[in-house]
Structures are given as structure tokens and as C-alpha cells.
Amino acid sequence: MYRAARATDASIGTTAIFSFCTDPGTLGDAAWMACYLTTGKHMALYWSVGTVLLLLAITAPVSLAFGFGGAAAARSSVAPLRWFGKTYIALVRGVPDIAYFLFFVIALDQAFEYVRHKVKCPDWDQPIRQGNDFVVCAAAKLPLGNAPQWMHETYGFFLAVLTFALVFGAFAANVLYGAMRAVPRAQMETAEAYGLTRRQCFWRILVPQMWVFALPGLSNLWMVLVKATPLLFLLGVEDIVYWARELGGAKTPRFTDYPHGDWRMWYFLALLVFYLFLTWVSERVLARVMARLTHGQATVAGEAARKAA
Amino acid sequence: MSCWETLADYGLRSLGYGERLLPRSDFTLCQQVVLIGSGMIWNIYFGVLALLSGFFLATAAAVGKASTNPVLQRLSNGFIFVFRGSPLFIQFFFAYFLFVALKGVSPVFDAFSAAWLGALIVLFLNTAAYSGEIFYGALQSVPKGDMEAADAYGLAGWARFRRITWPTMLRLAWPAYTNEAIFLFHATTLVYFSGFPALQQRGDALYYASYFADKTFNPFVPYPILAIYFILVTLGILALFGLVNRRLNRHLPQEQRARMKFRPNLLR
Numbered sequence: 254m255y256r257a258a259r260a261t262d263a264s265i266g267t268t269a270i271f272s273f274c275t276d277p278g279t280l281g282d283a284a285w286m287a288c289y290l291t292t293g294k295h296m297a298l299y300w301s302v303g304t305v306l307l308l309l310a311i312t313a314p315v316s317l318a319f320g321f322g323g324a325a326a327a328r329s330s331v332a333p334l335r336w337f338g339k340t341y342i343a344l345v346r347g348v349p350d351i352a353y354f355l356f357f358v359i360a361l362d363q364a365f366e367y368v369r370h371k372v373k374c375p376d377w378d379q380p381i382r383q384g385n386d387f388v389v390c391a392a393a394k395l396p397l398g399n400a401p402q403w404m405h406e407t408y409g410f411f412l413a414v415l416t417f418a419l420v421f422g423a424f425a426a427n428v429l430y431g432a433m434r435a436v437p438r439a440q441m442e443t444a445e446a447y448g449l450t451r452r453q454c455f456w457r458i459l460v461p462q463m464w465v466f467a468l469p470g471l472s473n474l475w476m477v478l479v480k481a482t483p484l485l486f487l488l489g490v491e492d493i494v495y496w497a498r499e500l501g502g503a504k505t506p507r508f509t510d511y512p513h514g515d516w517r518m519w520y521f522l523a524l525l526v527f528y529l530f531l532t533w534v535s536e537r538v539l540a541r542v543m544a545r546l547t548h549g550q551a552t553v554a555g556e557a558a559r560k561a562a
Numbered sequence: 563m564s565c566w567e568t569l570a571d572y573g574l575r576s577l578g579y580g581e582r583l584l585p586r587s588d589f590t591l592c593q594q595v596v597l598i599g600s601g602m603i604w605n606i607y608f609g610v611l612a613l614l615s616g617f618f619l620a621t622a623a624a625v626g627k628a629s630t631n632p633v634l635q636r637l638s639n640g641f642i643f644v645f646r647g648s649p650l651f652i653q654f655f656f657a658y659f660l661f662v663a664l665k666g667v668s669p670v671f672d673a674f675s676a677a678w679l680g681a682l683i684v685l686f687l688n689t690a691a692y693s694g695e696i697f698y699g700a701l702q703s704v705p706k707g708d709m710e711a712a713d714a715y716g717l718a719g720w721a722r723f724r725r726i727t728w729p730t731m732l733r734l735a736w737p738a739y740t741n742e743a744i745f746l747f748h749a750t751t752l753v754y755f756s757g758f759p760a761l762q763q764r765g766d767a768l769y770y771a772s773y774f775a776d777k778t779f780n781p782f783v784p785y786p787i788l789a790i791y792f793i794l795v796t797l798g799i800l801a802l803f804g805l806v807n808r809r810l811n812r813h814l815p816q817e818q819r820a821r822m823k824f825r826p827n828l829l830r
Binding site for chain 2: 352355356359360363387479480481482483484486487494497498501515517518521522524525528529532533
């Protein structure tokens with residue numbers, strides 16, 4: 254279990270960026286603030302902002318791929334594949350997603366360890382579930398008990414990304430499934446009339462045309478994904494919420510060069526502004542993408558764009 | 563210990579009645595079902611009160627956003643953007659620490675840093691913003707003919723709003739508003755994971771579910787129980803809102819009525 258192995262507090266070096274930061278007690282307000290905001294722990298906070306952006310950058314394409322796979326499977330003519338796709342889409346509806354986040358992390362972790370246990374320790378005779386304990390042999394632990402700290406952190410992040418991708422993949426599958434059905438039937442009939450195979454119809458006619466129908470749903474999903482990133486905190490990753498709580502708490506002169514009162518409110522205000530900014534930028538970009546995608550499409554917006562040109 | 567005794571001990575545990583100590587070993591299925599169910603009281607409390615109070619602010623925000631007064635419009639726009647544009651999780655954290663800071667200023671704010679009031683306020687504002695956007699969308703799609711008919715009947719101002727615009731807006735918004743209600747109930751699970759302390763382990767359903775998952779290292783029992791509870795709540799909301807939907811659509815011919823459509827619920 255990576256949670257148990259998490260280090261309590263990484264001791265991060267306190268090398269200062271500015272040369273005048275050697276004795277913070279004597280500084281004026283602006284200089285003190287400049288020094289305060291560039292301490293090692295604040296650098297960790299800025300890195301964790303990078304973690305959030307990295308999570309978005311990895312999760313968005315991966316869950317889009319999962320979603321595409323799910324939607325394609327749900328349309329498949331092979332019955333088991335279709336059932337799988339439909340189940341995947343239906344599974345994530347109706348239940349608070351945060352429950353999935355808490356559930357998947359433990360479940361995935363145990364699934365990996367279980368598989369490794371079966372492969373690596375075939376002659377292990379004790380049961381894996383001993384009452385309330387989940388016991389696998391030492392060689393099957395993930396990451397290995399003697400692995401360095403960064404391995405534990407990376408594994409935790411990996412599990413988080415996989416969980417996000419699974420959950421958002423199901424949402425994306427639902428959106429894409431709807432978008433595929435929204436492509437005008439006449440387009441597909443024309444393709445069939447031209448003698449295209451099922452596969453060709455799918456890749457050459459359906460897929461290029463579905464994006465314009467999928468985009469409103471997908472952009473909504475993107476917004477939701479952006480707003481879901483603070484849940485990383487619940488998955489045990491040292492993310493911005495963790496650091497904001499850590500750094501904002503009241504500090505006494507005994508333990509730090511920069512004593513201050515309880516500033517957590519201001520840290521979370523900064524996070525709030527950060528997310529609002531992210532939303533604002535996304536809204537702008539998605540509006541442009543939509544304008545680009547409607548170009549030349551047989552929809553109302555596409556027709557309006559053609560007339561305007 | 564029989565299941566009835568467990569129910570008597572833990573049925574109202576989330577409110578602080580009954581047995582104080584949570585089970586620590588030999589967890590039975592009955593204990594998990596009862597305690598998680600006990601936690602659902604809080605989810606329903608938050609959901610119902612936030613929804614009821616949020617409805618009025620949502621209407622105000624929608625009318626403000628649709629109004630021609632630039633001040634009102636900007637105010638409503640800003641309100642909706644702030645609460646829809648940032649994660650509810652961060653809003654909870656910020657509100658909690660804000661209330662804690664205010665507590666130092668005046669004892670009036672003491673109650674606000676407790677979940678029952680502080681989290682309720684956040685949920686109230688949040689759902690008002692989301693529903694406000696839904697209502698605004700509906701307000702924009704009120705049929706022109708309806709308004710012209712109202713003019714022809716000599717209705718204006720408040721009377722026109724009360725008798726024509728508002729009911730039509732509700733009718734158009736209702737399917738989406740139903741989803742928002744379901745979505746809000748799901749969001750109530752965030753409360754005890756976001757700063758607000760569960761005093762004496764009085765938490766909501768997810769709080770107890772994760773307690774059991776942590777203690778037993780087995781997520782396959784408590785989370786499905788939680789899921790079943792939420793599916794029941796979801797079905798309840800669908801039934802209740804379906805009744806209202808029928809009433810709102812009662813003057814329309816069958817095929818024109820707005821269908822209740824269950825959309826996937828996303829987190830906020």
C-alpha cells in the first residue's frame with residue numbers, strides 16, 4: 254500500500270533565490286514577501302501546480318482514448334464487446350464520482366498486487382485476504398518495500414491518473430456515443446451506397462464528422478476535469494491542496510524563518526483564482542476550436558459560417 | 563449482537579445519538595449498512611436545504627443575468643462565473659478557512675465553521691449558481707408567442723412574470739434542474755473531505771464508507787453499499803421531480819411535453 258509508505262514531510266532544502274534573504278527578520282514588507290514566496294516549500298507548491306497541469310495533459314488524451322474505445326465498443330456488432338461498452342458507460346452514472354475515486358485507487362492497487370502475487374509467488378499457500386488484511390508476498394508489493402521515495406510518489410500519481418482516466422473515459426464514452434449517433438443517417442447511407450465497408454464507413458465518414466457534435470459535451474467534460482483536479486488530494490498525491498494547507502498553517506518563529514499567522518484562507522483564495530483563470534482561458538480556447546470545427550459542417554452554425562464568409 | 567441492536571446503537575450515530583464508539587474490529591455487514599445509512603441523513607440534510615434555498619437565489623440570478631440593467635447583469639454574471647468556474651472542493655476549503663478566520667473577529671461566526679451551517683452556505687451558493695445558469699438558459703428560450711399573448715391579455719411587469727414567464731421558464735428548465743438536483747446530492751459527499759471537521763466522528767455516508775474501507779482494506783463492501791444508497795436517493799429525486807414535471811406540463815398535449823431524461827452526473 255503506497256499510502257502507508259508515504260513520507261511524512263520531505264525535507265526540502267532552504268536555499269534562497271534572492272541574495273538578501275539570509276536574515277528575513279530584518280527585511281521590509283516587500284522584500285520579506287519576495288523571500289517568503291521563494292522558499293523551498295513554496296517551490297514545492299509551484300511544482301505541484303505543474304503536477305496538476307501534467308495530470309490534465311495526460312488524463313485528457315488518455316480518457317478521450319478510453320472514451321473512444323468505449324463508444325466504439327458500444328456500437329460494435331460483436332455482442333460481448335457491445336455489452337462491455339454499454340456497461341462501461343452505464344457504470345459511472347448514478348453514483349457520486351468521488352466514491353469511484355476513493356474506490357478505484359484501492360481496488361486498482363490491490364488488483365496489481367494480486368496479479369503480481371500470482372505471477373511471482375506461485376508457491377505461496379496462505380490466503381491473500383486474511384480477514385481484514387490484504388497480504389501479498391514481499392516480491393509482489395508495489396512499489397517494492399525498499400524502493401526510493403520518488404518511486405512511491407510516481408506510483409501514487411500513476412494510480413491517480415489511471416483512476417481519473419477510467420472515470421472520465423466513461424463520461425467521454427457517453428458523449429462520443431451520443432455524437433456518433435448524431436451524425437446524419439444520410440451520410441452513412443451515402444457511404445454504404447458507395448460500397449464502403451463497415452470499417453471504412455466508421456473511420457472515413459463517422460469519425461471525422463462526429464467531433465462537431467461531441468465538442469459541446471467534451472468541452473463541458475474538460476471543464477469538469479479541470480475542476481476535478483483538486484481531488485488528487487484525496488488520492489494521496491501531494492498536490493496544491495496539500496501544500497496550501499501545509500504552507501498556510503500558522504508558523505511560529507521556533508520552526509521557521511518566516512513566522513506568520515493562519516494564512517490558509519489566502520492560499521485557498523489564490524487557488525480559487527488559479528482555477529477561475531484556468532476556466533476562463535479554457536472557455537476562450539474552446540470557443541475558437543468550436544468555430545474551427547463547425548467550418549464546412551452540415552449544421553446550423555456551419556451554414557451561418559458559410560454565409561458569413 | 564443482532565442487527566436490530568446495531569440499528570438501535572448506530573442508526574442515529576451521525577447525529578450524535580446512540581453508541582459513541584465506532585466499531586473497531588469484526589465489522590459486520592449490518593454495521594456497515596447501518597452506519598453508512600446513518601451518514602446519509604447528512605447528505606439528505608445538505609441536499610434538501612441547499613436545493614430549497616438555492617432555488618430562490620437561482621431564480622434571482624437568472625433574472626439578473628437576463629436583465630437589461632448592466633449592474634445587475636454583471637453582478638449575476640460574476641456570481642455565476644465564480645461558483646461555476648472553480649472547483650466546489652476549493653470553495654469548501656476556502657469558505658472553511660474564511661469562517662475560521664472570521665471566528666477570531668467576532669463570536670457571531672462560531673457556528674459558521676461547523677459543517678451544518680458553513681458547508682450548507684457553500685452548497686447553497688454553489689447550487690444557486692449552477693441552477694441560475696440553467697434557469698437563464700430556459701428564460702432565453704421562453705417562446706416569443708407566449709410573451710406576445712401575455713401582452714395581448716394586458717399582462718405586464720410582475721403579473722406577467724409570475725403567471726407566464728416564470729412557469730414557462732420552470733417548465734423548460736425542469737429536466738436539467740432535475741439533473742442538477744441529483745448532482746447536488748452527489749456533491750454533498752465532499753463536505754467532510756474538505757476541511758469541515760466531523761466532530762466526534764459524526765460524518766456523512768462517504769465519511770463512514772471510507773472509514774470502513776480504511777479499516778478493512780476492503781473497498782468492495784462499503785462503497786457498493788454507498789452506491790446503492792445513492793441510487794435510491796437518485797430514484798427518489800427522479801420520482802419527486804417527475805411529479806412536479808407532470809404538473810408543470812399538464813396543459814400541453816402529450817407529445818410536446820418535456821421528457822425527463824437522466825443525464826450522466828459529473829462532479830463539480
